[in-house]
Amino acid sequence: MLELRRLRLLAEFERRGSIAATAAALGYTASSVSQQLAALEREARVPLLDRTARSAELTDAGRRLARRAEEILDLVERAEAELSAHADAVTGRVVVTAFPTAAVAFAPALARSLAEHRGLTFVLRQGRPDDAIRQVRGGEADIALVDDWTGTLPDEAPPALEFFRLRRDPLVLAVPADHPLADPARPVDLRELRDEPWMAAPRGEPSREAFERLLDAAGGARPVPWEFEGLHAILSLVARGIGITAVPALALAAGDEGIAVRRIPGTELSREVHAVTRGASVRRPPVAATLRALYAAARTAWPGPPAG
Incomplete structure (x- = not known):
């Protein structure tokens, strides 16, 4: 045997x-x-x-x-x-691995939603999407929160995994609160920002690739953007007036003070946010309850800047 x-x-x-x-x-x-x-x-x-x-x-x-x-x-x-699935109580342990901006953006709503299940032990970890998917597939995690800039990730995944689309997360412009573009009445024209001190994630990061496509469409940025590891580190520098950036809207969910956020006209650059789990575990009560909480968290997380 x-x-x-x-x-x-x-x-x-x-x-x-x-x-x-x-x-x-x-x-x-x-x-x-x-x-x-x-x-x-x-x-x-x-x-x-x-x-x-x-x-x-x-x-x-x-x-x-x-x-x-x-x-x-x-x-x-x-x-x-x-x-x-026939048990009434949601009990046991569920482990979620999330990319950093989703972990920060969704954690408050997840904590509120899952608090009603007294017998549930909830663990939220941070990790890269490729590692998170491997952890789910290997049974180290029950759910992975992943971002997809290509729109092809669900099609390329192993058939044992199921993808649940949570939301679209567009690229937005973040500038210091005293920047001229902090005024929502002033139109955003990226060509006027080419000589600004831009900051971005390191090359090879998905958000950096979207950033490059955005600026290429506006004629490129001069000088070469400063590189910093972690979107929250970049936003902290924007809040101090050191530079400007373009980041996914969810990165602003923590409500950084000192930052003004503007929509970027003429671009559809965005990522899709998915919850990924093994198809075999979808009906497990703790996993099902957590998926419902994730849908609610995705709806209530920061929606982005107002139009204009």
Whole structure:
């Protein structure tokens, strides 16, 4: 009989590619993972890993069993979800991994919505979207909040995952409160801002790519934007009058003082915000309750600047 815990290790090994990475992801020691996979080989009665002095990789049989392991674990989770769906109380633990601006923007509404479930333990972590999706797929998290600037993320994801669109998040202009464009009656013309001290996320960040497209359409920015890690760090500098920026509207949800926010005419640059979970866990009461709370949080989070 193949043990479920060892099948989960095998599936995780296929995703991570090494015993060390599997151990780090699941909180085990490398020797423990190696021993459990060896025990699974004895249960399966075929070699599952091709080991060398420095590495290990799956055999053909190991890859086949790893694929079956994903299916088996999915069926087990679906069965557990069906059983627990009949329970009236929302109890247990739910872990959400979110990109930073969503974590800040949604946390207050989530805390209020989920407070009524006294038996629910809620954990909100911050992480990059690609890591968050891997955590959901591997069972380390129940829900991931991810942003998508391309509109293709749901189509490229593994079929075991379900995407729930929460909201559209447009790019907006943020300037110091004493900047001429802080006056909502003054039209926004990006061409007039080319020589301003622009600040942006580092190259390679999705928000930076949207930023570049915005300024390219206006003839580019001079000089090259200053780069800072983290949108909240950039906004704190804007509030101090050091420069201006263009960021997703949700980044302003914390209500930074000293900043005026304007819509950017003539652009549709935005990202989609999704909640991602395993299809097998959607009916679990704590996951279902958290998804409902996320929809409510997305509706009530900062809507963006007024028109003009």
